[in-house]
Amino acid sequence: MSHPIPFPAWQRPHWQPNDEEIVLQFYVFGDFKPVRVPSAPYGSDGLPEEVELSSHHHSSLREWDGYPLKGALGELFENDSPEAFEKAVAAPQVLVIRGRFKDSPDTGYLRDVFGVLAGLLDIGGVAILDPQILTLFDAEEWRDRYVVKDGAPLRNHVLILRDQEEDSDRLWIHTRGLRKFGRPDISLHDVPPAQVDRAGTLVQRLMELQALGARFVDGQTLDVDGMFGGLVAELGGGYDHPQFNNTYVAFYWPGHE
Known part of the structure; x- marks a missing residue:
């Protein structure tokens, strides 16, 4: 477990109201301990009310049409991140996190969700898939990219x-x-x-x-x-x-x- 670093909630100084929705989606693979997710040390109040978390036995999720570790997408992740792919495929549980938000002048929603993701890695998570950027991370890679003092660059x-x-x-x-x-x-x-x-x-x-x-x-x-x-x-x-x-x-x- 790495030392927790709180995620910031950036203000958006150029914000202009927008009718489009903010959309988040992540898959967290692991064998999770039945304890409260330690998100508070990461600056998170827990998942926002707009976010749904569903827990699945990995064996049952493999039958789902949208299962992301098979087909062309699975080949992409296996080629790009073979170690993370191996850990994800072997994990007995998968948590699916999805949320939609109205446009917002700050990123508190992102801070809260990322704090939960970091906490899940501390209680048994081994890999996180971000399908929106077509990237599968093992736990260490994800922490190195996002659990950064003052927050990861927007580019990440x-x-x-x-x-x-x-x-x-x-x-x-x-x-x-x-x-x-x-x-x-x-x-x-x-x-x-x-x-x-x-x-x-x-x-x-x-x-x-x-x-x-x-x-x-x-x-x-x-x-x-x-x-x-x-x-x-x-x-x-x-x-x-x-x-x-x-x-x-x-x-x-x-x-x-």
Whole structure:
């Protein structure tokens, strides 16, 4: 067990009210002691009322259509995190945590849920799956990433991906996980390979602005230093979108013929 470090509840200084919901979902694998979850040392008052926790025997959950450790997703987690995958598969119990919240000017909801997740690792949890960022952590990896003095960087809560555009040498930089903040994911298309580092920094900055409460509107122009004409926001997507499982705000790098 690591020494508890309280999670902060960040204010969102750029917060603008938004009709979209904040969505959280986690799977915690382990063999849990029948005791109260020690979340208070992590600054958590326990799970918010909007959050549901369900406990499952792992053997029964394996039959569920949405079981995340089988099929293509299971192969992804096994390849990316073989040690965590082995621990998760061997665990006799699985706790599923799900919650939906109205948009909020602070992240107290995230502090409370993460405090419970940390507490569960202290009483028998061996792995945590965050399906929104397609990542399976063993207990030590999760603590190293999130149980950090003054809170983990916002970047740690969101996945930034780079893919090749179809029929082009240009790149697509995009995020997953901004549903945790009730915001659309970022999608930046047509990035020239020579500009990939600059584009990655830009996407991270846009992600952080949204996590801190900013929002974009359809057709909004975004001025970028050194970029003629800037970027124009295009809103789309939805929770059933295959790449994002979320709404998205798309931008296109200028100058693509």
